[in-house]
Amino acid sequence: MTTQPIETTHSQAYVPPVLAGDEMPVRWSIPLALFACVVLAFFDKISIAALFSDTEFQNALGLSFDPTLLGLLMTAFLLSYGISSMFLSSIGDYIEPKKLLIWMMCVWCMLMVCMGFANSYRTMMMLRIMLGIAEGPLFSLAFAIVRHSFPQRLQARATMLWLLGTPIGAALGFPVTLFILHHFGWRWTFFAMAALTIPVIFIVIYGLRHVNVTPKLKAAQLAKSTPENPVLSxxxxxxxxxxxxxxxxxxxxxxxxxxxxxxxxxxxxxxxxxxxxxxxxxxxxxxxxxxxxxxxxxxxxxxxxxxxxxxxxxxxxxxxxxxxxxxxxxxxxxxxxxxxxxxxxxxxxxxxxxxxxxxxxxxxxxxxxxxxxxxxxxxxxxxxxxxxxxxxxxxxxxxxxxxxxxxxxxxxxxxxxxxxxxxxxx
Missing domain, CATH: 1.20.1250.20 (MFS general substrate transporter like domains)
Known part of the structure; x- marks a missing residue:
């Protein structure tokens, strides 16, 4: 099966590597595993907003109901998330995205546990910033994994499957967090999210077990290299x-x-x-x-x-x-x-x-x-x-x-x- 060249910004065109989806059976377990990961990430992202009106949470951080300081906990996450997405996502072009994603999830788990033990506003703020940094590359890694695993004719459907984790994660995150908050207290909202991370890690490991981007990509590109159409670094x-x-x-x-x-x-x-x-x-x-x-x-x-x-x-x-x-x-x-x-x-x-x-x-x-x-x-x-x-x-x-x-x-x-x-x- 041949691929058509994609034009670059210069007159010279280069041929993209043969994607895994063109050489082997399409595996829908890949976007489904990424869907579980995105749902988990949105649980982690929005869970703290459900705690803003909880008196015990405010007292533990040494706050009264201060909307500005409480809102900053979300703003700090979003800012660090955006910075991380722009400047750290390129790591996924050097380290296999699947491995990087699994390590990121392990960091999320540890940070959620630490948030459950937080006893000051400064500590919680620092942990929220670290969580934003750790989650920043998620979408770019999911994009890279799907791109290397599916041909163009299926990429929108594969992308749609994991993107659904965004609204579904947001829709489920608040009621789940509020249920845990009302029955077990605010600290257990973080502990529960950490516990939920563990089975999702295994889902990702299993769902992405056939993903092996870097070696296949390099071999495919070298095979396409010609004097007229060289492979760029x-x-x-x-x-x-x-x-x-x-x-x-x-x-x-x-x-x-x-x-x-x-x-x-x-x-x-x-x-x-x-x-x-x-x-x-x-x-x-x-x-x-x-x-x-x-x-x-x-x-x-x-x-x-x-x-x-x-x-x-x-x-x-x-x-x-x-x-x-x-x-x-x-x-x-x-x-x-x-x-x-x-x-x-x-x-x-x-x-x-x-x-x-x-x-x-x-x-x-x-x-x-x-x-x-x-x-x-x-x-x-x-x-x-x-x-x-x-x-x-x-x-x-x-x-x-x-x-x-x-x-x-x-x-x-x-x-x-x-x-x-x-x-x-x-």
Missing amino acids: RKQERQELYKSWQFWLICIFNIAFLTYLWGINGWLPSYLIKGKGIHLEQVGYLSSLPFIAMLLGEGIGAYVSDRLDRRAMSCFISLLGASAGLVLVLYIEGTYQVIAAMAFSTFMWGIGAPNVFALLAKVTSARVSATAGGIFNGLGNFAGALAPVVMGMLIAASGNMDVGLLFLVIVAVTGCVVLLPLVKRY
Whole structure:
């Protein structure tokens, strides 16, 4: 089976290595194992937010209810997570991603145990920063593993499977943490997460047992080397990556893509209540429909795009449709109509979620997958995490909830425009 050359930023094209998914049976245990890992990571990430209102937790850290200091525990994690994603993910291009991932999970386990024993705010802050550093490379490693294990025609579906761990982990994390908190106390929320890490490590070891990226990749590249089409060193390929305008356009698009996600996650309930006058206590079941629609969009988008193999077009239509849905929300009234428009918007966003990683794989070299994924994910999460703050400032300055939603529309349309040069080519 032959592979088609991918053009670099220069006139010379280089042939990507033969991927494992082209040579051996496709193993769906790989993205399923990564799914379990991502669910666990989101348990660890959000569990502390459920403790902010717990008096015993506050007293143990020497705090009263101080929203600023408590919020900093989450902010510190997000900042260290973004920095780690951008600057440490490249380690996955030198150390086999599977081994690195397993060692990372062992560190998560130890940090969660330490948090259970924490007795001061300073200690908890330090441990949250360390957890962010330890979790930062996760998405880039998952991207690299799937890229080397699946052919292009299946990458969106494989990516969708492990990406589902993000909303599912967030949805399950709060109720599980609250249950443990109310029955066993705040320290056991961390001990339980540490205990849960152990079986997930074994799931990852078993699910990724056939993944052996580095040796196969090197052999395949050497086999493809010719005087006219030489194999570049990793250093040269990183330089090619940094010079690639296609790569940076995808990163900018991802900033707009994640700004939408963080903005919706941060302000959707408040917007529906204060902006549209919807009483969620009466129709609370409807508030989950946009997120259900998002999951449905991810599944359909992955399947259709794998069939068509038009990654950039899928991403473009996804974010453009998401912005169109938000425009509808701005101009219509009525509880059911607003919820339906919001669900349409999140459904369209979900279509692009697995495809943006598949597009990244099309444009970048396989040997620097972890580096590319780390920069891509780190920049997106940094900018996206600012979305709720910027929206809050705009709403406060204007006194109008619609202004915050309009900000998301403008950012989304900008992301679509940025992606236009890639739509025909990829």
